[in-house]
Amino acid sequence: MANFKHLINQLGKIHLCSKHLSRNSSHLTKILDQKKQEFNLELDKLEKRIVDLEEYRRKADFYIKKSFKKVCNDVNKRRDEMDKIIQDHYLKLMEKIAKDRDEKKARFNQQIEQIDAFQIHVNKIDENLDTGAKIELLKDNLGDVRSKGKLVETAIADLTREDFSFTFPTDLSMNRVFGQVAENKHKKISVEVNNIFRDSALSENLSHKGDIIDLKLIDDTKLLSASKDGTVKMWDIETKTCIRKFSAFNHINSIACICELNDGLLATGYFDKKIKLWNLEKGECEMNIIAHSDQITCLTLLKSGFMISGSSDCTLKKWNQKSGECLAVFQGHSNSINCIDETEDEKILSGSSDCQIRVWNQAAKCLRVLNGHQDFVLCIKVLKNGRIASGSKDKTIKIWNVETGINERTLTGHMEPISCLLPLKNDKLMSGSWDGTIKIWDLTSGNSIKTIKVHQDKINCIQVDSNENIFTCSSDKTIKLLNLYDFNK
Structure with missing residues (x-):
């Protein structure tokens, strides 16, 4: 602040210089008086602003914090929004998983009902039949057994198979997804x-x-x-x-x-x-x-x-x-x-x-x-x-x-x-x-x-x-x- 006060003292001496100017011209004297008045007014303003500056200097941390308050609030708001978006998406995914799980269980139960309802018709083989006839009957019996076995294998395979996987992008840009802090261009535009x-x-x-x-x-x-x-x-x-x-x-x-x-x-x-x-x-x-x-x-x-x-x-x-x-x-x-x-x-x-x-x-x-x-x-x-x-x-x-x-x-x-x-x-x-x-x-x-x-x-x-x-x-x-x-x- 000493430098500022020195500047004011130096500027304040300017009014003394006017006595060395010629007083022969009333026109010049009038202009001089006007300029002196303008100068003194501006000097008064400067003195007040320098006093203000001292106040701002003492509270610099407060004003800096205040100037960043909105951007901090916006970042925190965006974080809350992203948290909600992620949480909502997570819940949707879990709801989908639960729905798909229930559907899979329902399909399995239907398969069990189908297996239970499948009757194997065993043809009794008469010993008096010739060998060729016995083979044909055994083929029929074997076909039913294999069909039911296939139903059982399919049900087990469907039940134990991992039907879904979780995929996600590996090249996410957080600046694009979350946002970034950019310097404002302080040009105010308004609609009159x-x-x-x-x-x-x-x-x-x-x-x-x-x-x-x-x-x-x-x-x-x-x-x-x-x-x-x-x-x-x-x-x-x-x-x-x-x-x-x-x-x-x-x-x-x-x-x-x-x-x-x-x-x-x-x-x-x-x-x-x-x-x-x-x-x-x-x-x-x-x-x-x-x-x-x-x-x-x-x-x-x-x-x-x-x-x-x-x-x-x-x-x-x-x-x-x-x-x-x-x-x-x-x-x-x-x-x-x-x-x-x-x-x-x-x-x-x-x-x-x-x-x-x-x-x-x-x-x-x-x-x-x-x-x-x-x-x-x-x-x-x-x-x-x-x-x-x-x-x-x-x-x-x-x-x-x-x-x-x-x-x-x-x-x-x-x-x-x-x-x-x-x-x-x-x-x-x-x-x-x-x-x-x-x-x-x-x-x-x-x-x-x-x-x-x-x-x-x-x-x-x-x-x-x-x-x-x-x-x-x-x-x-x-x-x-x-x-x-x-x-x-």
Whole structure:
């Protein structure tokens, strides 16, 4: 601190030097006075900060510990999460072993019953028969004995055989599985209030009265939003104002999803198991379909022009929306369908709360099941080169090869479930999460290259237009606009 005080003393002498300057110029004198005033103000600030610095110096250990508190908490939280994941997986494995063990015992008991029921019919050999006849009778007797003996040997072999083995990867990278500590880039990015889509009928800076759960872009000029408040709104992107509200909805009948169809139609899926078709221009309902036995969760327009719906009743259905006819029912999942997408070669993908992804053909035949997520699959997107990305409640994103079913890479970084995905150019992927952030991933390296905090609650959907504008909606009841350029600041 002695050095700092010496510096202040030296600086303080500068005001004396002014007497040596010419006083002939009032203009220069005025400038001099201003600079002296600025100098003295800055000097006062410096003196105060040096006093503060002494306080920070004395408590340096406290502030250093405080600056590492969050990262330590995050590491400990991740450890607890991994402990739970490992414990849950261990319990699942042990449950499977117990189930397989019971099934093996049941099979053995069936074999015992079969052996007990097997009667050996011994033909009595009459001594008066010729030798050839006796041999034939003995052959019959021997055949029965050997058959029962084979049943006995099979039962013993099945019972004692080790039917299962435990396999595990030997090349696990703990940085990829557990996570790693990385230095923060202290550039704060935020979404300004003037980039919120505001409904003038609502107070504050809100877009809807309830959680906003889905968005759809219409030709880069309009945006559709669906909310749990029972409304769908159409927005003018340039002015960020609501230009149409589909007023036939009500709060009791909450909307779960929306889908733009051909011929100027909009499809909406409901908690009451129905799909409605709307004329976008007129805002009128043109068809009402009782579609499923439980709530509608997702809707997608297929390349064929047909519509496909997913439901909490564990099924997908393909529709001719012009006639309202169901063309196919896709059965196989054991829990709610949460997301649907379609590959370039028109295979249908579905993600479910049973933690599985299924690959289907158009005739509703399941071609492949992708297992790997430890919790609900919440979103799926088709990537290039025969790959897909899936996001889960287990807080991971997985990259899959559709043809082989192999999980090629797992991306970790979000602190909450992954709710939406969107492929970008140059092998990049955007993800939205319940933690209110958007991340951009480099799929070549598997690294998160940018993160931005957008919302105060769950992000439920993201859309990107041809101008690289990003639209997000959230359970915080707002729609926000930012640009990919913001990620490069």
